[in-house]
Amino acid sequence: MSRLSLNQETVRQWSLPELAEGCAKAGVPGVGLWRAPVQEYGVGRAALLLRDAGLMVTSLCRGGFFTAADPAERKTALADNRLAVEEAAALGTDTLVLVSGGLPPGSKDLSGARERVADALAELGPYAAERGVRLAIEPLHPMYAADRCVVSTLNQALDLAERFPAEQVGVVVDTYHLWWDETVAAQIARAGAGGRIAAFQLADWVTPLPEGALLGRGQLGDGSVDLRWFREQLDAAGYTGPIEVEIFNPRLWARDGAEVLAEVAARYREHVL
Amino acid sequence: MSRLSLNQETVRQWSLPELAEGCAKAGVPGVGLWRAPVQEYGVGRAALLLRDAGLMVTSLCRGGFFTAADPAERKTALADNRLAVEEAAALGTDTLVLVSGGLPPGSKDLSGARERVADALAELGPYAAERGVRLAIEPLHPMYAADRCVVSTLNQALDLAERFPAEQVGVVVDTYHLWWDETVAAQIARAGAGGRIAAFQLADWVTPLPEGALLGRGQLGDGSVDLRWFREQLDAAGYTGPIEVEIFNPRLWARDGAEVLAEVAARYREHVL
Numbered sequence: 001m002s003r004l005s006l007n008q009e010t011v012r013q014w015s016l017p018e019l020a021e022g023c024a025k026a027g028v029p030g031v032g033l034w035r036a037p038v039q040e041y042g043v044g045r046a047a048l049l050l051r052d053a054g055l056m057v058t059s060l061c062r063g064g065f066f067t068a069a070d071p072a073e074r075k076t077a078l079a080d081n082r083l084a085v086e087e088a089a090a091l092g093t094d095t096l097v098l099v100s101g102g103l104p105p106g107s108k109d110l111s112g113a114r115e116r117v118a119d120a121l122a123e124l125g126p127y128a129a130e131r132g133v134r135l136a137i138e139p140l141h142p143m144y145a146a147d148r149c150v151v152s153t154l155n156q157a158l159d160l161a162e163r164f165p166a167e168q169v170g171v172v173v174d175t176y177h178l179w180w181d182e183t184v185a186a187q188i189a190r191a192g193a194g195g196r197i198a199a200f201q202l203a204d205w206v207t208p209l210p211e212g213a214l215l216g217r218g219q220l221g222d223g224s225v226d227l228r229w230f231r232e233q234l235d236a237a238g239y240t241g242p243i244e245v246e247i248f249n250p251r252l253w254a255r256d257g258a259e260v261l262a263e264v265a266a267r268y269r270e271h272v273l
Numbered sequence: 274m275s276r277l278s279l280n281q282e283t284v285r286q287w288s289l290p291e292l293a294e295g296c297a298k299a300g301v302p303g304v305g306l307w308r309a310p311v312q313e314y315g316v317g318r319a320a321l322l323l324r325d326a327g328l329m330v331t332s333l334c335r336g337g338f339f340t341a342a343d344p345a346e347r348k349t350a351l352a353d354n355r356l357a358v359e360e361a362a363a364l365g366t367d368t369l370v371l372v373s374g375g376l377p378p379g380s381k382d383l384s385g386a387r388e389r390v391a392d393a394l395a396e397l398g399p400y401a402a403e404r405g406v407r408l409a410i411e412p413l414h415p416m417y418a419a420d421r422c423v424v425s426t427l428n429q430a431l432d433l434a435e436r437f438p439a440e441q442v443g444v445v446v447d448t449y450h451l452w453w454d455e456t457v458a459a460q461i462a463r464a465g466a467g468g469r470i471a472a473f474q475l476a477d478w479v480t481p482l483p484e485g486a487l488l489g490r491g492q493l494g495d496g497s498v499d500l501r502w503f504r505e506q507l508d509a510a511g512y513t514g515p516i517e518v519e520i521f522n523p524r525l526w527a528r529d530g531a532e533v534l535a536e537v538a539a540r541y542r543e544h545v546l
Contacts, residue, residue, distance in 0.1 A: 108499040111455065143416040145453035146497040147480045152453050180418035180425050182384065207420045211484040224419040226381040 005030030005058040007246035018211035020053035056091040066120035067101035067113040105119035110194040125168030136198035154187035170198030192237025278331040280519035285504040293326035307366035331515040339393035340374035340386040398441030409471035411456030427460035442469030465510025493540035
């Protein structure tokens with residue numbers, strides 16, 4: 001269990017104190033956080049809470065949304081991302097997960113949008129690295145390319161990341177987004193060789209997709225993803241960092257948080273280790 | 274309009290005689306058909322109806338579902354696909370669209386499932402070619418990889434197709450499934466160079482996705498796909514065949530079929546030609 005991290009959105013029903021207490025009690029050493037609930041609780045207060053509970057913050061979600069073409073919108077996005085970097089630093093995590101953003105309204109220009117992601121990385125990378133934080137590009141499943149993230153594959157994420165020093169920009173390997181891609185093993189090896197793997201996140205793929213396709217992630221072992229195969233690819237690529245479970249699913253949120261965490265831990269042992 | 278074909282599922286509200294009359298009246302020269310409504314009407318009767326209306330059948334959907342591991346299921350699937358080949362030949366189309374099939378229940382073995390697709394192509398390819406029909410592998414969007422089609426990219430489809438003679442196995446380029454993939458231009462060029470483009474289908478990508486993600490295709494011009502760019506890539510690849518509009522959307526089905534067809538034709542002129 002030494003590498004297991006629970007992303008707080010897996011147990012959205014829990015407050016931050018409940019998350020801290022629940023993870024400490026269950027012997028889960030890490031948590032992944034989201035900005036909104038942390039801001040609501042207070043960043044400094046959250047940092048102390050988790051430190052006092054002996055928990056490591058493995059990542060902060062999320063910066064990004066870099067694809068606006070409008071200069072004022074871009075300026076706002078960059079400012080908000082600098083704030084996200086500060087929050088990550090204050091929480092003691094070295095990983096700020098980026099969701100790049102979708103197409104601006106009315107646009108069909110995917111490659112233009114991807115270039116604006118690169119422009120933002122160029123501005124933010126040094127700023128983040130100076131504060132001990134690495135920007136972690138998360139490729140999202142192609143079904144989100146229009147409205148959420150124009151970076152759809154690990155190959156694309158690495159093409160972007162490799163334009164910058166490895167201490168500034170890395171990538172997130174999330175099984176939910178990448179499981180279908182037959183080139184993913186080669187890309188994980190590439191990411192490992194370049195020291196680019198900033199985070200490894202787990203969720204299973206289950207169908208049917210719900211309306212909007214956002215909240216349909218499956219509990220580990222319930223779906224089509226060979227999670228152990230993924231972990232072995234990460235091992236072979238030299239990744240030894242945290243393994244974060246991030247499942248957005250209202251059926252998990254409707255249950256007792258401790259019960260969900262116990263199930264996550266059991267499934268992790270059964271399907272990942 | 275000489276290359277436009279209306280896939281009948283775009284106007285599901287129309288019977289086959291309505292489809293024949295509507296397309297002939299609108300000056301649309303081609304139709305794409307689906308097996309179930311054709312079988313219901315009678316294959317021979319449908320062939321005569323469309324021939325008498327002066328319409329070309331540009332494709333028949335669909336064969337495939339080749340991924341079952343169970344020998345009895347595989348045998349049934351192959352027999353059904355031979356029947357689909359016969360139907361295509363009877364309808365006078367040279368293109369049988371294949372949806373490869375998803376993962377068998379409980380399986381996480383994508384590459385094994387893809388190999389079973391190859392095995393089926395090896396069995397069916399010569400049978401189809403002898404009857405003047407080409408098997409057309411349709412890569413479906415990665416969001417269907419688990420439950421519908423383990424072939425998710427044009428690259429994968431071509432890797433499969435190229436194991437067989439070009440007159441036996443080709444590929445379908447469908448904008449809805451492929452628009453997000455930054456390698457698609459190179460793969461269209463590869464497909465064209467090898468004489469592998471069996472069909473070109475259009476639908477736009479709109480969000481949010483509906484539950485199940487099946488019936489959310491957008492009218493041409495309503496979404497994120499640069500349809501003209503796609504047509505130009507196909508032109509550059511030497512493709513001169515039909516351009517088939519295939520939109521599954523209950524909002525189109527709720528309207529008058531002739532009105533939908535008129536809108537399709539207008540959008541085709543505006544966004545594709």
